[in-house]
Amino acid sequence: MNPDLNGRALRITEDEFQFKAILDLPMEVLKIIPTFLSHSDRMKFAQVSQQFHTAESEAGKRKFDLITVAMRPNLVILLDVEGKRIMCEIETDESVKNAAQYLRNALTDNLIIDDHFNEGDSGKLSSIFKTIMFKKLEYHAIEADEYNEPMINGILIDKLLIRSKIHFKICQQEGKSTVTRAFLASLPKLQEFQLKWMYDNGNEQSIHRDTVIDDSILISMINSVQFLMLRIICTNVTAAGLKQVHEILSASETKRKFTIDLDESVYADFHNALFGKFESSMLDGFVSKTKKLRLEYTPHNSYFEKERCVSLAIQTREV
C-alpha cells in the first residue's frame, strides 16, 4: 500500500476507480462533455439519462448567437440560437435565479441591451449576466439614467474581455456626467470600444458635442482599448492630450486604431506641435523597423454647420 505524504493510506478500493460505462464517470467530468456540443445536440444529450440531464443543466457554457435585453413592457431576455428564439420573462426573484443559472458562463456572439432600466431591473440584469461572455456588447441607452452604467459595470466586472468589443450609444443627460465619466475611466481591457451620441428622441447622431471626455478620461481609455472610436466632438480634449495619445500609440507593441472628432483649432495646435504646418491630410511614417503609424485628418462641418471640425484617425500596423 502506498502512503501519502502524511503516511496515511490513500488507496481506494479497486471498484471505486473502475469506469466501465459512461455513467460511471464522476459528475464533474460528465458535465464537461455537453459544453462542447451545439444547442440542439445538448438538448438530445439531456434526454439520454437522468445523470446526463443533470450534467447538461449544471454544465453552463451554453452558446447563443444573440442575446437581447428589452422592456416589452416588462423586462425580457431573448435568446437566439440556431435560427430559433427563446423568450425569458424576468419578473420574480425566482425567474432571476433561473435565468442566472441557465446563462451561467454562457457565450454569445452579440449581447444587445436596448433600453433603459430602473434600479431594480438594472440589479437583476447585473446578476443574470454576471458570468456571461460576449464577443460584442451593444448598449443603446436612449433615456439613460444613473443606474445603467453601473449595471454595465456589473456585467463587465471580473471578465477577460481582451478579445471583446463594446459599442455604446448614449444620451447624456443633465447631472449624469459623473456616472458616465466614472464608467469611461474604468473601462476594462477591450479589443474595441466605440462611443456614439444619441439625441433624446433616440435618433443616432455621430457629430455632436461632448464635455464628458477630457484628456484624463481619454488617456485612461486609450490605455485600456486597442481600437477606440469616439464618434462625437470631444470639446474638452486638448492638443496636449492628443500628443500623449500619439506617444502611447507610437510606443504600442500591438496594432492600434484611434478615431476622434475635434474642433479644428484643437487639431491645428496638435498638428503644429508635432509636425509643423498643415501640408497633407495624411501622414504615414515608420515608428520602428516593423511598425508604421498613419495619421489622417478629415475636415468637415459640424452637424449644425456652424463650426469647422476635424475627424482624426491614428493607426499603427505591422509592416
Added chain:
Amino acid sequence: MVLITLVSSDEQNFPVERELLKQSGTIETLIVNMNLDDEDTDAAAMPIPLPNVKGDVLEKVIQWMEHHKGDPVKEGDNEDNNAEIVVPQWDDDFFKPAMYGSKHLELTVAASYLDIKNLLTLSCKAISNTFKGKTGPQIREEWGVPNEFTPEEEEAIRKENEWSE
C-alpha cells in the same frame, strides 16, 4: 535529465522526465510539497504514489504527455468557445481505439485526477464528438446506457426543451 518515479495503484514504477510532469497540476503540487526540485533531495529515492491510477492507464497518460511535451499548459477554467476546439489528428488516433470502452473513460478520469487540463479537454471533446447529430436513443445504444426514464419523464424533458416566442 532528472527522472521522477510515479507509482501506479498496482505498484508499477514509471520513471518520467521531470519536465513532462509540469503538465499535471496534481503531480506538480506533490513535487513542490516533497521538495523534489531541491538539489539536496534525492528525487530517485522518493517515488510519487498515484493510488487512483492503474498502471496501464498511467502508461497511456505518460505516452500522451510525451507527445505533448512543450505544449502551453492551461491555467484555470478556460473561457474559450469549446465548440471551436478541434481534436488534433494524433490525439484522435490515440483516443479512438478505446473510445467506447472503459480504457478511454479511465484515461479521462485520470486526466481529471492528475489535473492535466489539455488531456481532459481533448478527451472530453473526443467523447462529445460521438454525440453529434445523434438522438437520445442512439446515444443510449452506442454507449450502453439504460433508459431509466418513464414515458412521462421523457415527455417532461422534451417539453423543457421546447422553444417559445
